[in-house]
Amino acid sequence: MVNSENQTAKPVLLGRRKVSNMNFSKIVTLPKTFTDNYLDENRIVEISMTADGRLILTPVHSKT
Numbered sequence: 913m914v915n916s917e918n919q920t921a922k923p924v925l926l927g928r929r930k931v932s933n934m935n936f937s938k939i940v941t942l943p944k945t946f947t948d949n950y951l952d953e954n955r956i957v958e959i960s961m962t963a964d965g966r967l968i969l970t971p972v973h974s975k976t
Contacts, residue, residue: 942969 926943951957956972
């Protein structure tokens with residue numbers, strides 16, 4: 913498990929997903945493990961990309 917305090921944890925492979933067309937965008941589904949355990953009610957993620965093209969999704973938690 914990776915969190916803000918532990919950025920060196922080994923990634924967990926959650927399978928492959930097909931990238932699909934939707935209007936003028938591309939979409940991919942998120943695994944239920946991620947959505948159920950890491951997203952809160954606002955369901956917002958921050959997307960970043962590494963120099964080698966890897967996408968990183970980071971949950972954005974609401975400040976309540």
